Amino acid sequence: xxTLTEAPPPLAPAEPAPKPPRRRGRLTPYWLLLPGILWLVVxxxxxxxxxxxxxxxxxxxxxxxxxxWHFATYWDALTEYWPQFxxxxxxxxxxxxxxxxxGYPLAYLIAFRAGRWxxxxxxxxxxxxxxxxxxxxxxxxxxxxxxxxxxxxxxSLHVLDLTSALGWTAGDRVLATPLAVVCGLTxxxxxxxxxxxxxxxxRIDGRLHEAAGDLYxxxxxxxxxxxxxxxxxxxxxxxxxxFIPAAGDYVNAELLGSTDTRMIGNVIxxxxxxxxxxxxxxxxxxxxxxxxxxMVTIYIRRSGTEDLV
Amino acid sequence: xxxxxxxKRRLVVIAGLLTLAYLLLPNVIVxxxxxxxxxxxxxxxxxxxxxSAWKDPCGVAGMCGSxxxxxxxxxxxxxxxxxxxxxxxxxxxxxxxxxRGAINSLIFLPMAMPEVVMAASLLxxxxxxxxxxxxxxxxxxxxxxxxxxxxxxxxxxxMSMDPRLEEAARDLYAGPVQTFLRVTLPIAAPGIAAGALLxxxxxxxxxxxxxxxxxxxxxxxxxxxxxxxxxxxxxINVIGTAMFLVAVLFVLTSMVIGNRRNKKA
Numbered sequence: 001x002x003t004l005t006e007a008p009p010p011l012a013p014a015e016p017a018p019k020p021p022r023r024r025g026r027l028t029p030y031w032l033l034l035p036g037i038l039w040l041v042v043x044x045x046x047x048x049x050x051x052x053x054x055x056x057x058x059x060x061x062x063x064x065x066x067x068x069w070h071f072a073t074y075w076d077a078l079t080e081y082w083p084q085f086x087x088x089x090x091x092x093x094x095x096x097x098x099x100x101x102x103g104y105p106l107a108y109l110i111a112f113r114a115g116r117w118x119x120x121x122x123x124x125x126x127x128x129x130x131x132x133x134x135x136x137x138x139x140x141x142x143x144x145x146x147x148x149x150x151x152x153x154x155x156s157l158h159v160l161d162l163t164s165a166l167g168w169t170a171g172d173r174v175l176a177t178p179l180a181v182v183c184g185l186t187x188x189x190x191x192x193x194x195x196x197x198x199x200x201x202x203r204i205d206g207r208l209h210e211a212a213g214d215l216y217x218x219x220x221x222x223x224x225x226x227x228x229x230x231x232x233x234x235x236x237x238x239x240x241x242x243f244i245p246a247a248g249d250y251v252n253a254e255l256l257g258s259t260d261t262r263m264i265g266n267v268i269x270x271x272x273x274x275x276x277x278x279x280x281x282x283x284x285x286x287x288x289x290x291x292x293x294x295m296v297t298i299y300i301r302r303s304g305t306e307d308l309v
Numbered sequence: 310x311x312x313x314x315x316x317k318r319r320l321v322v323i324a325g326l327l328t329l330a331y332l333l334l335p336n337v338i339v340x341x342x343x344x345x346x347x348x349x350x351x352x353x354x355x356x357x358x359x360x361s362a363w364k365d366p367c368g369v370a371g372m373c374g375s376x377x378x379x380x381x382x383x384x385x386x387x388x389x390x391x392x393x394x395x396x397x398x399x400x401x402x403x404x405x406x407x408x409r410g411a412i413n414s415l416i417f418l419p420m421a422m423p424e425v426v427m428a429a430s431l432l433x434x435x436x437x438x439x440x441x442x443x444x445x446x447x448x449x450x451x452x453x454x455x456x457x458x459x460x461x462x463x464x465x466x467x468m469s470m471d472p473r474l475e476e477a478a479r480d481l482y483a484g485p486v487q488t489f490l491r492v493t494l495p496i497a498a499p500g501i502a503a504g505a506l507l508x509x510x511x512x513x514x515x516x517x518x519x520x521x522x523x524x525x526x527x528x529x530x531x532x533x534x535x536x537x538x539x540x541x542x543x544x545i546n547v548i549g550t551a552m553f554l555v556a557v558l559f560v561l562t563s564m565v566i567g568n569r570r571n572k573k574a
Contacts, residue, residue: 029404033412036393036456040415043453047430054433102328109325123560124329128336130556132514134533135549138541139335142342142353190332240421248423251516255537265425265517272429272521278436285429292423 048289055282065278077283081267085287088263091178091253092246095185099193099242100235102186107197107234108227112206125194133188137255140184144174144256176258184252192241200234201227236303244292264288336553343546350540362543366551369542375532376548382444382528383513386451390512391505393452394459395497401460402467419457427454428521435522442524450522451512458511459504466500 055073059065078085110121128136143150151174154160163169169177204227212222228235250265264284271281316323342352346359367373397416400406419427431450440446474496478488516530523531533545 029400029406032396032400032404033406036397036460037412037415039393039453040419040456043431043434043449044419044427045415047427047434050433050437051430054437102331105321105324106326106328106332108321113322113325119564121329123557123564124333127553127557127560128332129510129514131336131339131549131553132530132533134516134530134537135339135545136335138353138533138537139338139342142338143334145353187331187335190328244421244423248425249517250425251534265423268425268429269520272432278433281429282433285426288423289426293421296421 051282052286054278055286057279061276070279073279073283074287077280078287081264081284084262084264084267085291087261088247088265088288089291091182091185091261091263092243092249094182095189095246096193096239096243098182098186099190100239103190103193103197103238107194107201110194110198111201111204122198125191129191134251134255137184137188137252140180140187140256141175144180144183146173146175150174175256176261178257178261180256181253181261181263184256185246185249188249188252189242189246192245193238196237196241197231197234200231204230232303236300240296240299244296247292248288339546340550340553343543343550345543345546347543352541352543352546359543362547366544366547369544371527372529372532372542372544372548375527375529378444378526379513379529382447382451383509385448386455386512387505387508389448389452390455390459390508391501394456394504394508395463395501397456398460398463398467398500401464416457416460419454420461424454424517425521428518431518432521442522443526446522446524447519447526447528450518451515454515454518455508455511458507459501462504462507463497463500466503467497470496 053067054065056067056069056071057065058068058070058073106121106125110118110125114121142148145151151160151172154163154174155172160169160172160174163179164171168179168182174180174183208226208230209222212226217225247263248265250263250269253261253263253266268281268284268288271277271284275281342355343362344358344360345352345355346357346361347354348356362368397412401409401412428450431446431453435442435446470493475488475492478492479485483491514530515528516534519528519531520534527535529548533541536542536545
């Protein structure tokens with residue numbers, strides 16, 4: 001990389017300063033920004049350009065690839081892999097909703113009810129991060145094992161009959177079914193939901209709860225009209241932090257699922273690393289990126305918290 | 310019905326604790342199964358108590374090597390990302406410059422991008438440049454995705470800093486270097502430390518980007534991934550348990566030290 005991607009623009013004082021700043025001082029922000037921004041341009045932005053170009057190339061590994069603006073790759077990729085795309089969105093959405101339902105009480109507990117246990121519970125939420133998530137995901141193979149206590153309990157309560165009827169599980173098994181994958185996704189991204197929720201709940205002035213109570217609001221009404229609306233920034237960033245990585249994940253589908261639960265991440269990984277069909281893989285990855293960016297933009301607009309980003 | 314009212318009052322607490330149990334259950338399993346003596350190649354079923362894996366943690370070919378690769382990458386990635394990220398954070402908070410919006414989105418986007426997209430596109434870049442995949446390409450990728458997190462952590466801290474403290478230092482005849490080293494840096498330190506800690510954890514545990522850009526280099530998460538296909542040695546659980554204990558001890562110690570300092574102040 002011999003050329004600078006970003007030359008410092010000509011310097012014009014934005015406003016008449018009382019003292020003319022020193023020359024060196026005026027360039028300081030650019031020197032501070034240069035190495036890091038260059039790193040992101042070369043290793044984050046430029047690869048996206050390369051990927052876009054790869055996706056419209058044709059050729060083979062032996063003869064090399066050429067840009068032929070072959071947009072049909074996108075169409076072929078979509079018609080062949082739309083079930084995996086759909087599955088990724090559904091699994092990620094299910095995991096996000098479950099994370100919100102499970103994470104909200106815990107974040108609420110830490111913020112308002114934990115008292116002196118607050119720090120300890122906080123540590124317990126963060127600490128699993130420090131054990132490799134792959135090892136922890138493998139532990140779900142033990143928890144959900146076919147002859148394990150969880151499956152036995154679900155079986156004797158006839159829960160598995162219901163979930164099989166819905167297509168979430170198959171027969172007497174939980175492993176290698178959609179339920180196991182969603183369970184793993186939920187587990188893996190739960191802390192990303194809890195932390196932003198906690199941050200926005202903790203900021204709420206406790207006197208607002210008292211005021212609501214004084215105005216004869218029942219606890220549930222207080223929650224619905226005061227607490228939940230005020231925690232919206234946490235809900236929005238939590239759902240984003242859960243949904244985005246879950247939609248692109250292939251680890252849970254590979255370790256806890258089966259060939260019937262493959263997500264789009266699995267397809268991209270196989271195409272790139274095993275089948276070596278680079279144009280298709282690049283097109284799939286590009287579609288995933290575009291879809292997620294579009295969804296995130298609409299979501300942020302609709303939830304009206306644009307200042308979040 | 311006192312039982313029902315009692316339950317109703319504590320509904321949130323009970324639900325929260327159940328979630329906490331859900332979060333911690335896998336760690337309990339990992340710990341318990343580090344004392345297992347499995348029959349086949351896979352350590353998913355409880356057979357018999359044994360401490361043999363704890364006595365010989367490096368007894369599996371390649372595992373401790375991959376652990377040391379991961380540690381080296383995490384240390385270098387943390388240093389690189391923390392340095393570059395802190396510089397960007399200071400520039401963003403303290404100076405006015407052109408193209409601020411573009412720079413902000415360049416920093417935000419890597420955090421909003423599915424990992425597999427960054428991994429795949431980075432691989433196309435490396436393939437196009439004919440780069441040899443290995444330690445260096447992993448390190449480059451890790452610095453890239455840790456950078457944004459450091460910027461966010463340091464920026465939050467520097468933004469909440471009172472600029473009058475630095476002005477006071479200058480008024481007391483401290484030079485710019487002295488002001489930076491003795492006033493600015495100590496105040497920004499918690500933000501920098503948080504960014505560094507996050508970088509270390511993210512880099513050490515990263516799998517998806519590493520899987521794409523590692524070539525034949527094996528990091529610890531990649532070793533675990535491989536063993537999920539070939540057979541999981543008990544030693545993996547030993548490392549997982551040890552990591553959990555070290556992390557909890559580390560956080561507890563830093564909290565105790567922090568509490569003492571607060572009491573003194």
